[in-house]
Amino acid sequence: QARLERHWVAHYDPRRSQDVREQMSLESDLHEALERGELSLYFQPVLDLCREQIVGVEALARWFHPTRGAVSPGVFIPLAEERGLIRALDRMVLEEALRTAVTLPGWVAVNLSAQSFLDPGLPKFVWDCLDRFGVEPWRLVLEITERVLALPAKAQPVLKELQALGVQVAVDDFGTGYSSLSYLREFNLNYLKVDQAFTGRIGASQKDEAVLEGILILAAGLGLRVIAEGVEKPIQLRWLKEAGGELAQGYHIARPMGTEALHQLLENWQPS
Ligand code: C2E
Ligand code: CA
Ligand code: CA
Ligand code: CA
Numbered sequence: 147q148a149r150l151e152r153h154w155v156a157h158y159d160p161r162r163s164q165d166v167r168e169q170m171s172l173e174s175d176l177h178e179a180l181e182r183g184e185l186s187l188y189f190q191p192v193l194d195l196c197r198e199q200i201v202g203v204e205a206l207a208r209w210f211h212p213t214r215g216a217v218s219p220g221v222f223i224p225l226a227e228e229r230g231l232i233r234a235l236d237r238m239v240l241e242e243a244l245r246t247a248v249t250l251p252g253w254v255a256v257n258l259s260a261q262s263f264l265d266p267g268l269p270k271f272v273w274d275c276l277d278r279f280g281v282e283p284w285r286l287v288l289e290i291t292e293r294v295l296a297l298p299a300k301a302q303p304v305l306k307e308l309q310a311l312g313v314q315v316a317v318d319d320f321g322t323g324y325s326s327l328s329y330l331r332e333f334n335l336n337y338l339k340v341d342q343a344f345t346g347r348i349g350a351s352q353k354d355e356a357v358l359e360g361i362l363i364l365a366a367g368l369g370l371r372v373i374a375e376g377v378e379k380p381i382q383l384r385w386l387k388e389a390g391g392e393l394a395q396g397y398h399i400a401r402p403m404g405t406e407a408l409h410q411l412l413e414n415w416q417p418s
């Protein structure tokens with residue numbers, strides 16, 4: 147009897163079955179949200195530290211669920227990746243971001259999951275969107291992680307075709323992956339986005355500052371521009387300026403926001 151009970155408990159933990167049911171209902175809601183176009187985009191400005199101008203924005207997916215409220219991308223992006231919905235999501239984000247780009251100066255960065263580089267129709271889709279909205283290719287920046295760049299360039303036909311369109315490429319979360327740095331000379335890249343894990347420790351850790359200085363030197367030598375992410379404090383901004391950092395993004399500069407707020411911010415922007 148005791149053994150049976152243990153067995154039952156191990157296999158029918160009510161908390162766990164609750165989780166599975168919850169996952170499944172979130173998944174079907176995400177499916178519907180994608181079909182009905184219920185996801186939206188926020189945009190976070192990127193500041194040129196020297197000119198003190200907003201030179202670009204990063205598009206970030208948002209899901210405002212009618213009853214759950216705001217669902218975090220940290221929840222629904224991994225779910226979309228697990229359940230085979232991420233390619234559709236990435237395409238939707240690309241299309242919306244390029245539609246918005248028409249109303250903005252500068253460039254728009256879009257996050258692409260590793261799985262989107264297995265989508266052979268993606269380059270044509272991107273080209274059609276650029277063409278339909280009349281956006282010059284350089285104004286689209288694709289943010290990709292080191293995971294994608296871990297494969298050799300010739301094993302990346304989708305990335306190669308995308309780059310042949312003239313769009314730019316940024317390495318997202320630079321320095322947090324497992325990969326070696328050999329991809330830096332193999333691929334034609336435009337930006338390194340330094341993760342907030344480093345930026346956040348400016349003023350608190352000399353080691354992290356040394357890593358940042360090293361990244362700035364590395365990038366300069368390779369002709370890459372550095373975007374420091376997660377700038378939350380004035381001291382971090384000052385440090386970056388003095389260290390020769392070119393671009394920065396973070397709550398201290400501006401939070402991600404809807405298009406209306408973004409247009410207002412751009413209109414009223416004054417170099418400090
Ligand atoms: P990420 O690409 O590294 O994006 C930066 C994240 O940091 C965003 O979180 C942004 O809101 C947040 N952030 C910006 N400034 C600051 C700051 O000063 N301090 C702190 N603590 N955080 C800051 P978010 O919007 O929650 O997105 C989380 C992740 O979800 C993104 O990380 C990205 O990996 C993924 N994601 C978001 N939108 C998309 C999308 O459209 N497609 C794909 N494939 N992934 C997306
Ligand atoms: Ca990103
Ligand atoms: Ca990032
Ligand atoms: Ca990240």
